[in-house]
Amino acid sequence: TSRVGKVIKCKAAVLWETSKPFSIEEVEVAPPKAHEVRIKMVAAGICRSDDHAVNGTMYVPFPVILGHEAAGIVESIGEGVTTVKPGDKVIPLFTPQCGKCRVCKHPEGNFCLKSKLSQNQGSLQDGTTRFTCRGKPVNHFLGISTFSQYTVVDEMSVAKIDAASPLEKVCLIGCGFTTGYGSAVNKIQVTRGSTCAVFGLGGVGLSVIIGCKAAGASRIIAVDINKDKFAKAKEAGATECINPQDYKKPIQEVIAEMTDGGVDFSFEVIGRLDTMMAALLCCHEACGTSVVVGVPPYSQNLSMNPILLLLGRTWKGGVFGGYKSKDSVPKLVADFMAKKFSLDTLITNVLPFEKINEGFDLLRAGKSQMLLVLFF
Structure with a gap:
């Protein structure tokens, strides 16, 4: 009935x-x-x-x-x-x-x-x-x-x-796939041959990696304190995985040394204020872009020195990978059916x-x- x-x-x-x-x-x-x-x-x-x-x-x-x-x-x-x-x-x-x-x-x-x-x-x-x-x-x-x-x-x-x-x-x-993948391919349009750092290797972080790889990034540095997540990150397309706990110095300094002064694109996919700052600082001060993807805790603020942006860095955020939802979800499903991503x-x-x-x-x-x- x-x-x-x-x-x-x-x-x-x-x-x-x-x-x-x-x-x-x-x-x-x-x-x-x-x-x-x-x-x-x-x-x-x-x-x-x-x-x-x-x-x-x-x-x-x-x-x-x-x-x-x-x-x-x-x-x-x-x-x-x-x-x-x-x-x-x-x-x-x-x-x-x-x-x-x-x-x-x-x-x-x-x-x-x-x-x-x-x-x-x-x-x-x-x-x-x-x-x-x-x-x-x-x-x-x-x-x-x-x-x-x-x-x-x-x-x-x-x-x-x-x-x-x-x-x-x-x-x-x-939600998860589109938020991560879209942050890389849609919101900031990662460029071919660029270097990327991804903080947080949950499902959304892995989706960011899939997006960076699809966009043709040459290096994708995956960052997490849980090394059990590294195998999946490599499977998704990360070229190297690092654990901040393995280093004496702040992780942003480690990444800057690995990448001639900082990555082109960094993504914070955890929702913590300290990692948002580290992600901002690990992208190049003159030409880097950092994206806030993780949802931060309500009613907490970051204080930062504006000089971090003055020299040319870009700091962005975006919900749902920047996609207009009703228009884009059917297209993403079509891309999945066409095997453009797994x-x-x-x-x-x-x-x-x-x-x-x-x-x-x-x-x-x-x-x-x-x-x-x-x-x-």
Whole structure:
């Protein structure tokens, strides 16, 4: 029997309060309103940003259903929806693309003014929620909440993708892969023959390396204090791997000596203030560019001497690899289908949805560089 227009009861991972495990609960998912889409999840990745929300370094209103990197199939649509239809394979977009705001109209900008990332109030665009659990409303996360068997998103927060694509792989295009890869090939356009340094070798860091390699960088120096991550980094395309703990002097000085004064491009993919500074300092003072990719802790500031920029360095940031989401996600999936890049290196653990807490334990223990939680 069709459930179109009706409430769906399904399982979701609900977080009731900060720093607690997820609770697998039965939730009620309301039908989509006008310009909304209800999606059946197939696969979702676990990303460090979800963990920031769990441990309180990123503000979220509770209770909440987290998750923002996934792929699924459209179950039903609200009135006025034109870009997807029931049965379409889709990727939900944590950075929406309304197409109307100043940023969407800007050729370079991609941080849509409708994004929930800057004001995470836990609702859809109309200010209300579609989830209920134990009679209480449950908040959305970044407008998509993918740790649920069904979710409702605004039409501006979903992209239709190739019907032949394997959802258990392309779900990584919903955040981690695209954020890293795009930082290198799109946001700053790494040049052929250049030198790069990548700080942090989780799934996003590996994706930066894949991007640097695809752009033709001649040297890609991978930096992490966990040497267990070096093999994967080499597999992704790193030419050398270094551990800051192996040196007496600051890592930026080590890298500057290795690269005739500093790299052309550096990437901070951890979200720590000290490594952001090291990444800035390890790129050449006259012609280097450093990119902040990792999400920094809320309400912490860096102080720096402006002379570090005066001589010609560039310091940049960018969400989701600088890509306009609704336009670019289908193209990236097409590139994946055309074998322009592989996602296999990034998938280290595949778990059933019920074992989501084990997945987060692996992430925190540094045992996993990118994980998949599978839905059924």
